[in-house]
Amino acid sequence: MMAEMSPIVKKVDRSASQGWLRRVGRLAAPFIGLFLVLVIFTAIEPGSFPTVRNGQTIAVQTVVVGIGALGMCFVIVCGGIDLSIGSVIALASVAGAMTLDAGYGPTAAMAMAGGTGAFCGLINGGMVTALRIPPFIVTLGMLGIARGLAKLLAGNQRIAPPPESLGWLEGFVDKTPAITWLQVAPAAWCLLVTAILAGFVLRRTAFGVQVVAIGSSEPTARLCGVPVARTKILVYVLCGLGAGLAGAVTLGRLGVGDPTTAVGLELQIIAAVVIGGASLSGGEGGILGTMIGAFMLSCLSAGCTLAGIDNSIQEIIIGGIIVAAVTIDGLRQRRNR
Amino acid sequence: MVFVPDRGPRMRTDLPDAIPSHSASLLAMRGVCKRYGGVEALRGVDLAVAPGEVHALVGENGAGKSTLMKVLSGVERPDAGTMEFAGRAWKPAGPVQARRAGVAMIHQELALAPHLSIAENIALGVEPRKFRGLGPLAPLDRRLMHSTASRVLARLGHGGLDPARRTGDLPAATRQLIEIGRALASQATVMIMDEPTSSLGRHDADRLLEVVKKLRDEGLSIVYISHFLEEIRRIADRFTVLRDGRTVATAAIASSTDQSLIELMTGRSVGAVFPARDRQPGEVVLGIDQLVGCPTPSRASLEVRSGEIVGIAGLVGAGRTEFLRCLAGLDPTAAGAITIHGRQVDLKASIRARMRRGLGFLSEDRKGEGLALSMSIAENLLLSNFKAVSKRGLLSSQRMQTAANEWIDRLAIRSGDPARAAQTLSGGNQQKIAIARLLHQDSTVLLLDEPTRGIDIGSKVQVYELLNGLARSGRGVVVSSGHLPELLGLCDRIAVMHRGVLGPARAVAECTEASLMSEAVLGSDAEEAA
Numbered sequence: 001m002m003a004e005m006s007p008i009v010k011k012v013d014r015s016a017s018q019g020w021l022r023r024v025g026r027l028a029a030p031f032i033g034l035f036l037v038l039v040i041f042t043a044i045e046p047g048s049f050p051t052v053r054n055g056q057t058i059a060v061q062t063v064v065v066g067i068g069a070l071g072m073c074f075v076i077v078c079g080g081i082d083l084s085i086g087s088v089i090a091l092a093s094v095a096g097a098m099t100l101d102a103g104y105g106p107t108a109a110m111a112m113a114g115g116t117g118a119f120c121g122l123i124n125g126g127m128v129t130a131l132r133i134p135p136f137i138v139t140l141g142m143l144g145i146a147r148g149l150a151k152l153l154a155g156n157q158r159i160a161p162p163p164e165s166l167g168w169l170e171g172f173v174d175k176t177p178a179i180t181w182l183q184v185a186p187a188a189w190c191l192l193v194t195a196i197l198a199g200f201v202l203r204r205t206a207f208g209v210q211v212v213a214i215g216s217s218e219p220t221a222r223l224c225g226v227p228v229a230r231t232k233i234l235v236y237v238l239c240g241l242g243a244g245l246a247g248a249v250t251l252g253r254l255g256v257g258d259p260t261t262a263v264g265l266e267l268q269i270i271a272a273v274v275i276g277g278a279s280l281s282g283g284e285g286g287i288l289g290t291m292i293g294a295f296m297l298s299c300l301s302a303g304c305t306l307a308g309i310d311n312s313i314q315e316i317i318i319g320g321i322i323v324a325a326v327t328i329d330g331l332r333q334r335r336n337r
Numbered sequence: 338m339v340f341v342p343d344r345g346p347r348m349r350t351d352l353p354d355a356i357p358s359h360s361a362s363l364l365a366m367r368g369v370c371k372r373y374g375g376v377e378a379l380r381g382v383d384l385a386v387a388p389g390e391v392h393a394l395v396g397e398n399g400a401g402k403s404t405l406m407k408v409l410s411g412v413e414r415p416d417a418g419t420m421e422f423a424g425r426a427w428k429p430a431g432p433v434q435a436r437r438a439g440v441a442m443i444h445q446e447l448a449l450a451p452h453l454s455i456a457e458n459i460a461l462g463v464e465p466r467k468f469r470g471l472g473p474l475a476p477l478d479r480r481l482m483h484s485t486a487s488r489v490l491a492r493l494g495h496g497g498l499d500p501a502r503r504t505g506d507l508p509a510a511t512r513q514l515i516e517i518g519r520a521l522a523s524q525a526t527v528m529i530m531d532e533p534t535s536s537l538g539r540h541d542a543d544r545l546l547e548v549v550k551k552l553r554d555e556g557l558s559i560v561y562i563s564h565f566l567e568e569i570r571r572i573a574d575r576f577t578v579l580r581d582g583r584t585v586a587t588a589a590i591a592s593s594t595d596q597s598l599i600e601l602m603t604g605r606s607v608g609a610v611f612p613a614r615d616r617q618p619g620e621v622v623l624g625i626d627q628l629v630g631c632p633t634p635s636r637a638s639l640e641v642r643s644g645e646i647v648g649i650a651g652l653v654g655a656g657r658t659e660f661l662r663c664l665a666g667l668d669p670t671a672a673g674a675i676t677i678h679g680r681q682v683d684l685k686a687s688i689r690a691r692m693r694r695g696l697g698f699l700s701e702d703r704k705g706e707g708l709a710l711s712m713s714i715a716e717n718l719l720l721s722n723f724k725a726v727s728k729r730g731l732l733s734s735q736r737m738q739t740a741a742n743e744w745i746d747r748l749a750i751r752s753g754d755p756a757r758a759a760q761t762l763s764g765g766n767q768q769k770i771a772i773a774r775l776l777h778q779d780s781t782v783l784l785l786d787e788p789t790r791g792i793d794i795g796s797k798v799q800v801y802e803l804l805n806g807l808a809r810s811g812r813g814v815v816v817s818s819g820h821l822p823e824l825l826g827l828c829d830r831i832a833v834m835h836r837g838v839l840g841p842a843r844a845v846a847e848c849t850e851a852s853l854m855s856e857a858v859l860g861s862d863a864e865e866a867a
Contacts, residue, residue, distance in 0.1 A: 204731050209716060216709035216710070219702070220707065
């Protein structure tokens with residue numbers, strides 16, 4: 001074996017560089033998209049768009065979509081989809097607000113929100129694997145159930161816990177943080193750290209590669225002894241956990257638990273993942289791309305707000321971007337074949 | 338017959354009844370080439386089909402038969418070469434246009450819509466309409482549709498069948514006839530049949546062959562693709578052999594022997610394909626006692642020793658795949674006992690648990706199940722055992738690449754770069770990746786389902802050598818195959834599966850192609866009774 005070492009080393013070098021090139025190729029589209037959004041809004045609103053203040057707003061806005069998109073990235077790479085994420089965010093924020101209202105602290109509220117989300121994910125994952133119902137249907141059902149449950153729990157109105165009970169949660173999502181050298185909200189830094197961690201899990205652990213394998217070809221994964229059901233359930237739980245934490249962040253920003261918040265947010269979250277180069281047929285996608293996608297969408301919505309473009313127009317633009325991103329993905333796959 | 342060693346696009350002319358001049362043929366192809374990306378599927382095919390003949394097209398899997406048929410029936414367009422049909426240049430725009438012009442394809446996988454009626458299926462794509470000016474909204478002429486269907490069914494000897502019946506309710510053999518009926522209804526003069534009997538029992542296959550003969554006598558030309566040489570002998574007038582995308586011979590079937598056909602197909606004498614058997618069987622590594630799966634196999638017992646290759650023969654649908662999947666833990670098992678290396682396996686044990694005991698399973702469906710085609714070669718190789726390439730629970734990219742390169746070298750896989758997607762490899766190299774994965778997970782008992790399906794003859798020889806090497810190194814190997822010469826050449830013992838029942842494993846010296854085929858068709862009980 002030793003005698004053959006030198007050609008092997010050469011091969012390692014070449015393959016490493018080619019794999020890297022391929023990944024850069026995949027990331028080109030989201031980077032170009034982000035660049036375009038930045039250039040266009042800087043041109044439209046040169047006075048207010050490229051400012052520190054606006055950057056701080058964008059950073060905090062990215063947190064909700066971004067943390068949801070991290071979990072969604074795993075689900076989509078695994079070949080699934082979670083349409084319930086917007087409703088689960090609302091349910092989690094209501095659950096968090098009720099925890100605060102009951103006199104517990106912000107830490108307990110965050111745990112409650114995360115736990116609620118993870119539980120919804122567990123149900124989603126369980127239904128998908130045990131009953132073999134397509135994820136599209138299961139999570140569409142959960143979309144209705146979680147939203148209805150949120151409204152039921154909140155009695156069809158907002159739950160407003162005493163403002164002082166929010167505690168550190170308020171500062172966590174404050175766009176001008178008390179610790180000034182942080183520059184942006186602590187929550188944004190937490191998102192960054194979580195994203196790095198998630199990227200590491202997806203690329204550098206057996207779990208991550210098995211998630212990719214299930215999305216790429218589920219029969220192959222089963223054949224290779226990958227615990228398919230367990231992995232899928234875990235992926236949906238992760239996505240639910242992300243939604244729950246996003247709910248806690250929403251609660252911190254609004255100060256109330258609103259059962260009608262985050263309606264249609266699943267569209268933005270799925271868009272972020274798809275813009276980031278994920279394939280809706282599974283097996284492809286990455287955390288860096290997803291984060292760029294989420295950042296691009298917050299820039300878009302902040303820019304639209306500054307330029308006085310109506311919310312409804314924003315939704316049309318995002319819908320168009322999703323279709324464009326999926327089309328690009330389809331073209332790329334056809335070319336590879 | 339002389340064996341043609343040259344792979345060049347030369348045609349044989351030393352045979353009696355050589356190719357008729359192209360003016361005499363109804364359908365002619367000359368120098369047709371077709372590439373898919375980097376793969377040259379056809380590199381110079383000549384074919385001449387005379388009016389009113391059954392022309393057999395034979396060749397190994399991957400020789401280009403299917404691509405050739407796609408080109409003929411308008412599914413694919415050739416990159417080079419000329420085609421003529423009925424004296425005019427033949428450039429069909431698609432399968433429907435080809436069918437309307439008189440060239441119809443009968444598919445291997447039945448191309449019928451199970452929810453539609455017989456009449457609707459027969460008319461599919463060429464539905465008779467009233468008020469044609471209305472375009473796609475014109476109402477169907479149902480009466481004409483039904484009368485056409487009845488007429489066609491009567492021609493096929495099924496006059497009693499109600500054309501309004503739902504196609505999905507019919508048995509497979511009848512569905513096959515409906516596909517032929519579809520071709521007849523469009524007044525085809527050339528019919529292309531791709532392995533029409535592969536999924537039929539012997540009785541139904543005989544009836545189908547009678548239909549083919551009848552159609553020929555009525556003046557139709559039939560291009561008949563089949564692996565079954567005795568079938569070809571019964572119905573074909575002439576044959577064309579394809580190898581590696583080229584025509585290597587065309588002649589009258591009467592002038593050939595089975596041996597010469599096989600040599601033409603494989604491009605080498607049969608003896609050189611298989612490695613010499615110099616293996617020493619050791620202790621029993623896999624014991625199967627009265628295994629019952631749901632729904633198949635219904636009864637299977639077998640012992641496999643280390644250092645031995647055991648073949649499982651049987652028709653398509655006999656339950657060979659299900660048997661191996663039960664053993665691997667992928668399909669549920671109802672009863673019986675399995676021992677690996679002398680230790681009993683829990684019948685409910687997952688494939689994961691069985692893999693840890695040394696069992697390795699190769700799927701027959703390489704593209705759908707065997708490999709995750711969009712993932713890299715390295716990931717595919719290592720997918721079933723990440724522990725070996727991890728450091729403290731985290732994947733080490735350096736170890737992954739070293740391990741992948743080691744297997745690529747050891748199995749002589751022509752891949753270049755392990756980071757490339759598995760779909761960039763040829764079929765033979767993909768199969769080697771799938772086998773290498775079993776070795777990477779340290780399998781000592783290998784269950785291989787159709788290990789050489791769809792790979793070229795050169796790769797086949799390499800796979801045979803590889804399996805021989807694995808057996809010699811003390812592993813127990815089970816090979817399931819529908820190709821009898823392969824089992825006879827490769828295995829030490831062969832057991833035949835018939836309708837879910839596995840017969841006794843016999844030493845290969847006691848087996849002949851005829852004995853195995855009769856056991857596959859009739860079952861071993863019938864043979865013993867005879």
